[in-house]
Amino acid sequence: MMGQKNGADVVSTALTAATNTVPVIPLIVERVAKSYEVDGKVVPVIGDLSLSLNKGEIVSIVGPSGCGKTTLLNTLCGLLAPDSGRIHWYGREIVGQPQNVGYMLQKDLLLPWRTALNNVMLGLEIRGVAASEAVDRSRAMLDQLGLHGFADHYPSTLSGGMRQRVALARTLVNEPSVLLLDEPFASLDFQNKLLIENDTAKLVREGGRSLLLITHDIEEAVSLADRVIVLSKRPTQVKAVYDIDLGTERTDMMAMRDSRDFSQYVRRIWADLDVVLQ
Amino acid sequence: MTADTDNGIDRVIPQPLRLPARPRRQKLRAMSVVLATQIALLALLLGFWEYVTGNDKQAAFMFGSPSAIFGFLGRMALDGSLWRDTYVTGLETLLGFAIGNLFGTLIGLLLWYSRFVSRVVEPFVIALGSIPIIALAPIIIIWFGTGLISKVAMSTLSVVIVALVTSYKGATGVDPDQINLMRTLGASKFQIFRKLVVPASLTDIFAGLKLTVGFALIGAIVGEFMSSSEGLGHAIFKAGSLYIIPKVFAALVATIALALLLTFVVGRIERLLMPWRRIQ
Numbered sequence: 001m002m003g004q005k006n007g008a009d010v011v012s013t014a015l016t017a018a019t020n021t022v023p024v025i026p027l028i029v030e031r032v033a034k035s036y037e038v039d040g041k042v043v044p045v046i047g048d049l050s051l052s053l054n055k056g057e058i059v060s061i062v063g064p065s066g067c068g069k070t071t072l073l074n075t076l077c078g079l080l081a082p083d084s085g086r087i088h089w090y091g092r093e094i095v096g097q098p099q100n101v102g103y104m105l106q107k108d109l110l111l112p113w114r115t116a117l118n119n120v121m122l123g124l125e126i127r128g129v130a131a132s133e134a135v136d137r138s139r140a141m142l143d144q145l146g147l148h149g150f151a152d153h154y155p156s157t158l159s160g161g162m163r164q165r166v167a168l169a170r171t172l173v174n175e176p177s178v179l180l181l182d183e184p185f186a187s188l189d190f191q192n193k194l195l196i197e198n199d200t201a202k203l204v205r206e207g208g209r210s211l212l213l214i215t216h217d218i219e220e221a222v223s224l225a226d227r228v229i230v231l232s233k234r235p236t237q238v239k240a241v242y243d244i245d246l247g248t249e250r251t252d253m254m255a256m257r258d259s260r261d262f263s264q265y266v267r268r269i270w271a272d273l274d275v276v277l278q
Numbered sequence: 279m280t281a282d283t284d285n286g287i288d289r290v291i292p293q294p295l296r297l298p299a300r301p302r303r304q305k306l307r308a309m310s311v312v313l314a315t316q317i318a319l320l321a322l323l324l325g326f327w328e329y330v331t332g333n334d335k336q337a338a339f340m341f342g343s344p345s346a347i348f349g350f351l352g353r354m355a356l357d358g359s360l361w362r363d364t365y366v367t368g369l370e371t372l373l374g375f376a377i378g379n380l381f382g383t384l385i386g387l388l389l390w391y392s393r394f395v396s397r398v399v400e401p402f403v404i405a406l407g408s409i410p411i412i413a414l415a416p417i418i419i420i421w422f423g424t425g426l427i428s429k430v431a432m433s434t435l436s437v438v439i440v441a442l443v444t445s446y447k448g449a450t451g452v453d454p455d456q457i458n459l460m461r462t463l464g465a466s467k468f469q470i471f472r473k474l475v476v477p478a479s480l481t482d483i484f485a486g487l488k489l490t491v492g493f494a495l496i497g498a499i500v501g502e503f504m505s506s507s508e509g510l511g512h513a514i515f516k517a518g519s520l521y522i523i524p525k526v527f528a529a530l531v532a533t534i535a536l537a538l539l540l541t542f543v544v545g546r547i548e549r550l551l552m553p554w555r556r557i558q
Contacts (some may be wrong), residue, residue: 109459113477
């Protein structure tokens, strides 16, 4: 990868403890800060933020509205540069976009002139994967997400839930080892949300991928994640971290909600968020 | 088909949005009512025109009459001048339209590539866009002569800035989140341009194309007004200076027909190039 600044040196000290157990941690964020300048005034958005994402782990990030979650995600993706601090992808600091990282937002961002299949193929096409292979893989991914028979539909003819499934397929078909999702299911109704969460959990866990999920939805955060990170108000810092222990079978979002611990977690995180009427 | 057995587990399959399609017959009827009203309105106008000019010789001289206009159309069709003039003006318009849109759109899209260049160029574009093209006609005739090329140049100049501005607006109006998505998928700037910016700008480009049909025609006709030996603008100018008002209108009818035809063709191409918009 380009722009790798004597990676080994920089990272080694920070990672010594972690590298003893796991060879390479997919993502480590170290004391990252980011501010914007608005009308000549500097507005700090991210204060001093550190977190990590392990292999095969699902981590949810919740925080009060406007706490800079999207800024954080764009910084992680290399779309914004942090003012200070370090971001290590697989033990390396990189310039630009990290490899093998999938990104998905609340907006499905499907290209209206492409059919569902061609939207899914976008990433493979960009990377120069042979057309026939790209078609096969994309079709298989659509099938896995319950969209068999809709490959040739244009996005405008699909429902919101289906469009978001196509967007998820577009992300997963590239076989990213890490997924960064920013409120991906926020615009869906409860049933669709639950179904797509189930599928996401299944595909991520089966594939041994890591997932960083930014969300407003505390129940979504708890039911999906192994760990929930609660952020503070701006300038954003980590306020609390919860290890979610809801058993080993973690792909049924409705079953998660049945357990007694689930509501405990939800209540504690809600208290942490310290939501007040404004 | 709401359930699918996937490993024995019932799994809800999301349904596509199927709008309850309005019955075709009902749609057709609504369209024919509109068309009938339009024809009635036109007939009323022409009837009134014919009636007034039929009873008043001076009015007939000043405004012509529909029957006289159709008479001239018939004569011009028979002596071939209608077809010749329409062909000449049509060719000038088409060439100006094509060249102006080609260069305007190309430059407008390419300006997306460099914010620096687009900032540098902006005041020049605004300055050029604010020049009334008629004001350039004398120079154009000096430079390009009195033949086809000067009319094509006038037509091109009338089109190029509009095409540039609309396509640039389309290119810069692309959702930044969409660009970010392309970047996270590893797209190069050229790939973002080709796979995202160009197709996303098509809507604006076609809006510009429809708009510039009229501009291209104005350019060609104004060019013919200044100096020409054939074309619809020439026919209008000549008939006007000889006070043959119905002939002016007859040439105008041909001009309108030309504009409608070009707009129709552009609409067809739009449907062909943007099939995803037909579905809604």
